[in-house]
Amino acid sequence: MSLLDALADRDRVFDFLVPASSPVDVRHGPILYLEDVNVSFDGFKAINNLNLTINDGELRCIIGPNGAGKTTMMDIITGKTRPDSGQVWFGSRHNLLTKNEPEIASLGIGRKFQKPTVFEALSVFDNLELAMAADKRVLPTLTARLSGEQRSRIDEVLETIGLESLCGRQAGILSHGQKQWLEIGMLLMQRPRLLLVDEPVAGMTEQEMERTAELLTSLAGKQSVVVVEHDMGFVRSIARQVTVLHQGSVLAEGTMDQVSNDPKVIEVYLGAEEEA
């Protein structure tokens, strides 16, 4: 063990010594840990003593009414928004509050926004190749021809996202759902440890939703996946553990059956959803 590893292992105080590329350490705890996080915007508490733990390989769904703080929570994890107070750790080594957005991405946290942002003029294959280039470790090699290993990584991701037969087609002609899967594939090219996925099924057909449910559940285990979603049918189809946010805090946590029978959750969220 190097001196750096020894110091990093010894105490979190030495976090500043941990290189950004150091592996995520989940040997003794969760992959993502938020403790007593607070964020105010002009005096309004968007995140209020938020505590959240995501285990390695877990698929977690986050639900909650509009304005509950779901997006702000994702923004905090990815370094877009700095909390006023609290702790945010990626494994036991990486204090995310000391890192900026690119550093957090390079540690292995990928974020999928609601709207797909694929390169429409490029083929499906080229989109995936370009996403690999965003991984600085492989950038120098991509200026030459793809290595066998890189090609097989693209093939593997194409299979995962179910777009093998469309790999030569322009991304612009894909359906909305296929574009979403391609974008998830682009994130996978960088081998993230944690994927944050914002409203993946908005605007999808029933069939696309089913395929997305299969895709996200197949990713869990290999990486941790946090899905923010309003579509309760979809959440029910994929969720093992559900966290309900309300007014910037965790209102309830448990299986879908547990949270959907929780009177507090029915009052602030599910009741309103059913009436809508």
Ligand SMILES: Nc1ncnc2c1ncn2[C@@H]1O[C@H](COP(=O)(O)OP(=O)(O)OP(=O)(O)O)[C@@H](O)[C@H]1O
């Ligand atoms: N940059 C900002 N400035 C001021 N207020 C903000 C800002 N970002 C978020 N808010 C407020 O913080 C609260 C939480 O917003 P957030 O977008 O995190 O909720 P959400 O749960 O993602 O909602 P939705 O389901 O509608 O996407 C809201 O009241 C919102 O208006």
